[in-house]
Structure formats: C-alpha cells, structure tokens
Amino acid sequence: MADHGATLAEFPIEGERVEVSKFSRIILIAAIIGGIGIVVSLAIFLFGGDSQVRKSFSYSWLFACFYFFTIAAGGLFWVLLHHASNSGWGIAVRRIMEHLANMLPFTFLLLMPILLLKTPREALYEWMHLLSIGEVDALLAAKAPYLTLGFFFVRILFYAFALSGIAYLLRRWSLQQDRTGDVRPTFLARRFSCGFIPVFAISVTFIAVDLLMCLDYTWFSTMWGVYIFAGSALSSMAVIILTVTALRSRGYLGKVVSMQHYHTMGKLMFAFTVFWAYIAFSQLFLYWYAKITEETKFYILRNTEGWHFVSLFLVFGHFLVPFAFLLRQRAKKDVRQICAAAVWVLFVHMIDIYWIVMPERGPSITKGELLTIPGALFLDVIAIVTVTAAMVFLYLRSMGKYSIYPARDPRLHESVRLIN
Amino acid sequence: MAEASTSDTARPVIARESLVLNERPMSWVTNRICGIVENRQPFLWWVLFVPCVMLMGVLGYCLAYLVATGVGVWGNNHPVGWGWAITNFVFWIGIGHAGTLISAILFLTRQKWRTSVNRAAEAMTLFAVICAGIFPAIHVGRFWMVWFLAPVPNANGIWQNFKSPLLWDVFAVSTYFTVSVIFWYVGLIPDLATLRDRAKRGIRKAAYGFFALGWRGGNRQWRHYEMAYLLLAALSTPLVLSVHSVVSFDFATSIVPGWHTTIFPPYFVAGAIFGGFAMVLTLMIPARKIYGLQDLITPKHIDNMAKIILLTGTIVGYAYIMELFISWYGGNKYEQAAFANRTGGYYSWAYVCMFTCNVIVPQLFWFRYCRHNLWIVMAVCMCVNAGMWFERFVIIVTSIAQDFLPGAWDFYHPSWVEIWTFVGTFGLFLGLFLLFIRFFPVIAMSEIKGVLPKSDPHYLPPGTFTHDAEGREIDNDGEQ
Numbered sequence: 001m002a003d004h005g006a007t008l009a010e011f012p013i014e015g016e017r018v019e020v021s022k023f024s025r026i027i028l029i030a031a032i033i034g035g036i037g038i039v040v041s042l043a044i045f046l047f048g049g050d051s052q053v054r055k056s057f058s059y060s061w062l063f064a065c066f067y068f069f070t071i072a073a074g075g076l077f078w079v080l081l082h083h084a085s086n087s088g089w090g091i092a093v094r095r096i097m098e099h100l101a102n103m104l105p106f107t108f109l110l111l112m113p114i115l116l117l118k119t120p121r122e123a124l125y126e127w128m129h130l131l132s133i134g135e136v137d138a139l140l141a142a143k144a145p146y147l148t149l150g151f152f153f154v155r156i157l158f159y160a161f162a163l164s165g166i167a168y169l170l171r172r173w174s175l176q177q178d179r180t181g182d183v184r185p186t187f188l189a190r191r192f193s194c195g196f197i198p199v200f201a202i203s204v205t206f207i208a209v210d211l212l213m214c215l216d217y218t219w220f221s222t223m224w225g226v227y228i229f230a231g232s233a234l235s236s237m238a239v240i241i242l243t244v245t246a247l248r249s250r251g252y253l254g255k256v257v258s259m260q261h262y263h264t265m266g267k268l269m270f271a272f273t274v275f276w277a278y279i280a281f282s283q284l285f286l287y288w289y290a291k292i293t294e295e296t297k298f299y300i301l302r303n304t305e306g307w308h309f310v311s312l313f314l315v316f317g318h319f320l321v322p323f324a325f326l327l328r329q330r331a332k333k334d335v336r337q338i339c340a341a342a343v344w345v346l347f348v349h350m351i352d353i354y355w356i357v358m359p360e361r362g363p364s365i366t367k368g369e370l371l372t373i374p375g376a377l378f379l380d381v382i383a384i385v386t387v388t389a390a391m392v393f394l395y396l397r398s399m400g401k402y403s404i405y406p407a408r409d410p411r412l413h414e415s416v417r418l419i420n
Numbered sequence: 421m422a423e424a425s426t427s428d429t430a431r432p433v434i435a436r437e438s439l440v441l442n443e444r445p446m447s448w449v450t451n452r453i454c455g456i457v458e459n460r461q462p463f464l465w466w467v468l469f470v471p472c473v474m475l476m477g478v479l480g481y482c483l484a485y486l487v488a489t490g491v492g493v494w495g496n497n498h499p500v501g502w503g504w505a506i507t508n509f510v511f512w513i514g515i516g517h518a519g520t521l522i523s524a525i526l527f528l529t530r531q532k533w534r535t536s537v538n539r540a541a542e543a544m545t546l547f548a549v550i551c552a553g554i555f556p557a558i559h560v561g562r563f564w565m566v567w568f569l570a571p572v573p574n575a576n577g578i579w580q581n582f583k584s585p586l587l588w589d590v591f592a593v594s595t596y597f598t599v600s601v602i603f604w605y606v607g608l609i610p611d612l613a614t615l616r617d618r619a620k621r622g623i624r625k626a627a628y629g630f631f632a633l634g635w636r637g638g639n640r641q642w643r644h645y646e647m648a649y650l651l652l653a654a655l656s657t658p659l660v661l662s663v664h665s666v667v668s669f670d671f672a673t674s675i676v677p678g679w680h681t682t683i684f685p686p687y688f689v690a691g692a693i694f695g696g697f698a699m700v701l702t703l704m705i706p707a708r709k710i711y712g713l714q715d716l717i718t719p720k721h722i723d724n725m726a727k728i729i730l731l732t733g734t735i736v737g738y739a740y741i742m743e744l745f746i747s748w749y750g751g752n753k754y755e756q757a758a759f760a761n762r763t764g765g766y767y768s769w770a771y772v773c774m775f776t777c778n779v780i781v782p783q784l785f786w787f788r789y790c791r792h793n794l795w796i797v798m799a800v801c802m803c804v805n806a807g808m809w810f811e812r813f814v815i816i817v818t819s820i821a822q823d824f825l826p827g828a829w830d831f832y833h834p835s836w837v838e839i840w841t842f843v844g845t846f847g848l849f850l851g852l853f854l855l856f857i858r859f860f861p862v863i864a865m866s867e868i869k870g871v872l873p874k875s876d877p878h879y880l881p882p883g884t885f886t887h888d889a890e891g892r893e894i895d896n897d898g899e900q
Contacts, residue, residue: 146749221682282682412431
C-alpha cells in the first residue's frame with residue numbers, strides 16, 4: 001500500500017514519461033486497422049451515392065463516434081469535478097483523465113462526414129430532409145427556430161470549440177505546473193473549472209438533444225441530457241481504470257497508484273451504475289405510467305420484436321449485473337475483477353448507445369417498412385472497429401508526450417497517501 | 421488565498437484548512453458542547469422558545485378546528501384540490517433532506533467537514549419530516565380514518581391502490597423517517613455516554629445512561645459501531661434519493677400539463693438538497709454565534725455549504741430551463757399553455773419569486789466575499805427558503821388552477837386556517853429544534869474529535885522534530 005510507505009522523495013520531480021514504444025504493437029495494429037477502416041468508410045461516404053448502404057452506414061458511424069464522444073466527455077467531467085471540488089485523491093490519475101478529455105476534438109472531427117455530407121445527414125435527421133424538400137408539417141414548423149440547418153451547425157461548432165477548448169486549457173495549465181512547479185495553475189484551474197461546469201452541462205445536454213434525440217424530431221424528454229451524461233461519466237471511469245492497469249502492467253505508476261485508488265474508482269463506477277439506472281428507470285417509468293402516445297413511441301419502438309431483448313439486456317447488463325458485482329469491496333480492490341467490470345461497463349454502454357441510435361434506422365430509411373436493415377450489422381462492426389482503432393491509436397500516442405501523472409501538483413502527496 | 425502554501429517551488433504543497441480552529445484540544449470540545457446541555461440556557465433561548473410554544477398552540481387549534489369542521493375551512497376549490505397542504509408537505513419533506521445527505525452521502529464520500537454540522541442537520545431532518553407528515557394526514561379530512569393509509573387487513577376487505585404513487589409516498593416517507601431516526605440515534609450513542617459520565621444527579625444520569633445503551637467506548641464496541649454506522653450510511657443513501665423521487669412521482673406520473681415531465685425525480689432531489697442546506701445554515705449560523713461554536717463551525721464549513729447551495733440551485737435552474745425548452749420544443753399545446761400561464765399568467769408573480777430566489781440570488785455565492793459574509797449568507801438562505809416554498813406552490817397550484825377545460829378554471833386563495841397551520845408548523849419545527857439543543861449534544865463530539873490533527877496516528881506534538889520527504893529536519897508545523 002502506498003499510504004504508509006510512499007514519500008514524495010520517491011517521485012522524481014520530472015515525473016514519469018511513458019515510452020510509447022512499449023505499446024508499439026498495439027499502436028501499429030490500431031493504425032493499420034484504423035487506416036484501412038477510414039479508407040473504407042470514406043469510400044462509402046464519398047462514393048455511396050443514394051444507396052441504402054451509405055444511409056445505413058451513417059447510423060453506424062454516428063453510433064461509433066457518439067460512443068467515443070461520451071467517453072471523452074466523461075473524461076472532461078472528471079477533470080472538471082476534480083478541480084472544482086478541490087479533490088486530492090485523484091491527482092495520481094488526473095493526467096489520464098486529461099488525456100481522455102483531449103480526445104474530444106478528434107471525436108468531433110470524426111463526426112464531420114455525417115454532418116457535412118447531405119445524404120448521410122438527411123438519412124439520419126428526417127427534419128433536415130423535410131426542410132430540404134419543403135414538406136414542413138405543423139410540428140416541424142413549430143420547432144423551426146431551433147431545427148434549422150444554420151442554427152444546427154452553429155450549435156455543433158459551439159459544442160466542439162467549448163468542450164475541446166476547456167479540455168485543452170485544463171491540460172495546458174496542468175502541464176505548465178509540471179514545468180515550473182508553480183501553485184498558481186492549481187488555483188486557476190479550480191476557479192475556471194467552476195465556471196466551465198455550466199458550459200459543459202449545457203453543451204453535453206444539447207449535443208445529446210441535437211445528435212440523438214433529434215433522430216426522431218417528434219420525440220422529447222427533459223431527462224435526456226442527464227441520461228447521456230450518466231452513461232458518459234460511467235464509461236469514462238471504466239476507461240480510466242483500464243488505462244491505469246495497462247500502464248501499471250508495463251511498469252508505470254507503480255508507486256503513485258495504489259489499491260486505494262482502485263477502490264475509489266470502483267466506488268465511483270458503482271455510484272454511476274446506480275445513477276444511470278435511476279435516470280433510465282425514471283424516464284421509462286414516467287412515460288410508461290402516463291401512456292401518452294407521442295412520448296411512449298420511443299419505448300414502443302424499442303420493445304418491438306428483437307429490440308425487446310436488447311432493452312431487457314440493458315436492465316440486467318447495464319444495471320443489475322454490475323450493481324451486484326461491484327457491491328462487494330473485493331471486486332473494487334482486486335485488479336482483475338475491477339478490470340473485468342470496466343470492460344463489461346464499456347460493452348454495455350456501447351449497447352446502450354446502439355439501442356438509442358439503431359432502432360431509428362430501419363423505419364427511417366425504409367419509410368417504415370422494415371424494423372432493421374438486413375446486413376447492416378456488418379456496417380456497424382466496420383464503424384465501431386474503425387473508430388475504436390483510431391481512438392486507441394490517438395489516445396495511446398498522447399500518453400507519451402508528457403509525464404503520466406502531474407508530478408509537481410501541490411496535492412500529489414495527498415493522493416499517493418490515499419486511504420479510503 | 422485561504423490555503424497556506426509552502427515556499428518550496430520545486431514541489432509546492434497546499435495544506436488543507438483546519439476543521440477546528442485555534443488548535444482546540446479534545447477536552448475543550450467536550451466541555452463546550454456538553455456545556456450547552458449542562459448549563460442554563462441563555463435568555464435568548466427562552467425568547468425564541470416561548471413564541472414557538474405559542475405557535476404550536478395555534479397549530480393545534482387550527483388542526484382541531486379543521487378536524488371538527490371539515491376541509492371546507494381550507495381554500496381548496498374544484499380544480500385546485502391540492503393547495504397549501506400539499507405545497508407545505510413537499511416543502512417540509514424537502515427540508516428534511518439535507519440531514520441524511522450530510523450524514524450518509526458525505527460520510528461515504530469521506531467529506532470530513534460534515535462532522536460539525538451532521539448532528540444538527542439530522543435532527544432538523546426529523547423535525548421537518550414530522551412537520552411534513554402532518555399535512556397528508558389531515559388533508560384526508562376524516563383524520564380518524566388515516567389508518568386506512570396503511571395496508572392493514574380490515575373487515576371490509578378494502579385495500580389501498582398499490583398503483584398509486586400517493587401510497588408509495590406513505591411507504592417512502594415512513595421508511596425514510598424510521599431509518600433517519602435510527603441513524604441519528606446510533607450516531608448519538610457515544611455522545612450520550614459522555615453526557616452520562618459527566619452527569620452528577622440522578623434523573624439526568626439515569627436518562628442518559630438508559631439511552632447510551634451501556635456504551636463504554638471499548639475497542640470492540642467501536643469496531644461494531646463503526647461497521648453499523650457505515651452500513652446505515654449505505655442504506656440511507658438510496659433513501660435520500662428515493663423519498664423525493666417518489667414525491668415527484670405524485671405529480672409526474674399524471675398527465676397534468678406542467679407536472680408530467682421526466683426530469684422531475686432528479687430535479688426534486690436537487691431542489692430538496694438545496695432547500696435543506698439553506699435551512700441548515702439558517703439554523704446553524706445563529707446557533708454557532710449564540711453558543712460560541714465558531715471554532716467548530718468555521719467559515720470553511722459555511723463556505724462549503726454555500727457552494728453546495730450554489731451547485732444545487734444551478735441544477736434546479738437547469739431543470740427550470742429544460743422544462744421551458746422541452747415544453748416549447750415538444751410542441752404539445754397543453755404543455756405550452758401551462759408554461760405560458762406559469763410564466764405570464766395570474767400566478768406569474770409566484771414564478772418570478774421562485775426563479776429569482778432559487779436561481780438568481782444564489783449566484784451571489786460565486787463570490788468568496790459573499791460566502792464569507794454571514795449576513796449575505798443568511799439573506800441568501802432566507803431567499804432560498806422562500807423560493808423553495810414558491811417552487812412547490814408554482815408547480816402545484818398553477819398547473820391545476822388552469823388545466824384542460826377553461827370552463828372549469830378557478831383561482832385559489834388560502835384561507836386563514838391554512839395560513840396559520842403553516843405558520844404553526846414553523847413553531848413546531850423551531851420548538852423541537854430548540855428542545856434538541858437543550859437536551860442533546862448539538863455537535864457530534866466523538867466524530868469531531870476524530871478529525872482533529874491529534875487523532876492522526878502520525879501526529880507529533882508541538883516542539884518535536886521529524887524529517888520531511890527529502891530528509892530535511894522540520895518541526896511539525898511544516899517549517900524548516
């Protein structure tokens with residue numbers, strides 16, 4: 001345990017620099033897969049014409065990109081929370097959160113093909129299609145000030161610059177402290193993080209509205225932003241746990257991160273498992289109970305045929321199983337068990353995003369004739385594999401540039417001596 | 421800057437602020453807190469207590485008058501079947517949230533600053549829930565039939581509607597109250613034993629001795645106690661969330677425009693914590709002054725609570741804005757009309773009060789000066805107390821006064837009975853709190869001793885020297 005043994009003298013002032021070459025094999029494989037995947041994906045996007053494949057692939061791409069957006073946004077949430085609450089426990093892992101948050105610009109970059117190209121965009125968002133062909137119904141007309149193409153792009157630009165900018169600034173201040181050992185960046189980050197939190201909350205809420213809720217422009221829920229946020233914080237904590245473990249297995253962070261940190265991170269993952277369930281249940285329950293047609297349509301679609309089993313899987317897989325598993329202290333203090341839980345959480349979160357996006361695809365593209373598009377699963381696999389490979393490549397490469405923990409943070413001593 | 425930072429630029433260290441000021445020893449903590457119970461109460465205590473008793477009398481009279489006459493003495497009318505009674509119920513239940521939040525959730529998240537305020541906040545929780553419980557019990561009209569709320573087998577074979585959120589509310593609130601009482605009492609045991617050991621006379625010693633359950637403070641007792649406390653904290657945490665979520669279901673499961681929205685559960689919980697913390701500060705800021713507890717409830721504590729008020733107030737603001745946005749975006753005419761009525765109709769003054777008090781005024785807490793000026797803190801907390809009452813009034817009354825059928829619209833005015841019943845509950849609440857101060861240790865002595873520097877196994881008394889991480893000799897103040 002680091003709590004009694006560790007003293008600051010054991011940690012070099014320049015911190016620990018990760019040699020990316022130790023991950024060279026993974027990086028190489030990710031680069032190859034990601035490269036091929038991006039070429040294939042771009043080929044579909046650019047030369048797919050008006051085909052069903054191109055339209056279906058737009059959904060696959062949105063699913064894959066939004067999945068990684070939630071993880072990166074969660075990373076930013078943890079950095080913000082850490083600064084704003086003046087926490088000490090997580091200094092040892094904060095740089096990893098910062099790296100994760102700095103994946104945000106890339107997720108926006110990857111989203112570009114489906115937002116900029118007309119056919120994919122209109123395949124996803126029916127309201128854009130209706131606007132472009134001039135068939136505006138009363139409901140869409142009522143929403144016109146919000147659902148217009150110009151304002152949509154202004155908003156997307158705002159989210160991209162606001163979130164990426166916050167992530168960039170917070171890591172920049174932290175790195176500045178690495179170089180100078182000055183305490184001021186700590187105060188600066190704390191002060192600004194408090195102000196950034198509302199910007200973060202608004203951005204995450206409305207990007208969830210714009211990219212996911214508007215897949216069906218007639219449906220709405222006030223809880224939607226909170227729902228997406230809950231899954232986002234949960235899955236990013238899982239990535240942080242897995243990253244720490246990967247680094248430790250290659251000889252880094254050995255003295256800085258102890259089982260106490262794993263325990264804390266496990267508790268946070270547990271807490272957000274419950275929080276996600278609370279939000280998901282409340283939303284479902286209130287719509288189910290009131291039984292108003294325009295509200296229940298979201299769930300009716302997802303309880304039709306095969307989607308019903310996916311919905312049921314989420315109840316067990318996203319809540320009951322991780323809840324029961326993580327309830328035990330042992331599961332949070334044993335590296336293998338907590339990593340297994342983290343992998344599971346990432347998997348079920350992927351299913352959650354899939355469950356949000358995909359039921360809209362069949363009815364939208366086939367004008368209500370088919371619930372699912374035959375063979376589209378193959379496209380989904382291409383999209384998720386490509387984006388995962390690209391993200392892993394970028395994420396691991398970002399690890400090597402700076403010390404893997406903020407070595408001159410004024411609260412490092414608190415973090416290495418953490419006792420739960 | 422509040423924190424002390426060392427001049428070592430190679431590796432700076434920011435020290436945490438002390439939770440107990442002036443390096444008070446453990447004996448001072450015991451004497452100061454036990455002294456409140458053991459000594460005569462200051463004159464001010466009586467100045468406050470006597471009006472509270474009188475207000476309790478008013479409450480008793482109003483309740484008796486209501487039961488003797490019928491609910492017709494209230495201002496309820498046809499569309500507005502829920503007026504002040506349910507507004508007040510939700511208001512008090514909300515206040516009753518901060519205690520268990522401070523005790524349970526802050527305990528689980530290892531927030532040591534909770535120790536100075538958790539006891540009083542828990543007590544406040546219980547008294548607020550008692551005040552809340554009065555309203556659903558009496559609003560049924562035939563008070564003697566209130567036992568029908570409980571699923572007891574009876575001769576007529578009449579059962580409750582288990583599909584009704586109102587019934588879940590009965591279960592949720594009574595479970596919350598029961599667990600809160602147990603949690604509060606378990607936390608009290610070591611301190612009651614301290615009072616027992618210091619008591620000289622018969623009745624006092626016997627009473628504290630009885631309730632201390634034979635506490636001796638042995639190692640084994642502490643081990644069991646701490647495990648029990650942790651388990652109770654873990655049990656209470658979901659209850660904090662569940663109670664107000666279920667209260668929100670009372671509204672949100674219906675199809676009444678303005679009530680039926682998915683964000684209600686977390687929004688109600690955030691609002692309850694918001695209102696609860698404001699009430700904790702409203703009570704504790706005067707109490708720390710009257711009983712000289714400034715070294716225990718420090719500016720740091722008040723600063724932290726002010727920040728929580730800012731955070732939860734802003735979350736509440738987020739919910740208000742989401743409600744407005746989705747009511748417009750959803751395109752449902754009835755929802756749009758409900759919010760148009762709320763913001764621009766006859767009750768718009770209440771909406772303005774609510775929004776100003778709950779969202780705009782707490783933004784003052786962005787400034788450190790405002791969090792450290794007790795007059796401003798008190799003023800903001802008073803606004804929050806009022807604002808949270810208005811929130812419930814706005815939700816309940818404006819939504820049903822003008823619902824689907826314009827021909828059935830009507831206005832609601834509270835009668836004098838409703839007004840004085842509500843005022844009376846303040847007498848009950850404050851009176852019980854004053855009695856609590858009189859008979860129980862207002863701050864958890866055993867817990868606050870646990871966060872003193874001396875409790876740290878690595879603590880070194882002043883004047884002794886040790887070595888720092890780099891091997892340099894330092895004294896225990898961190899000076900080289």
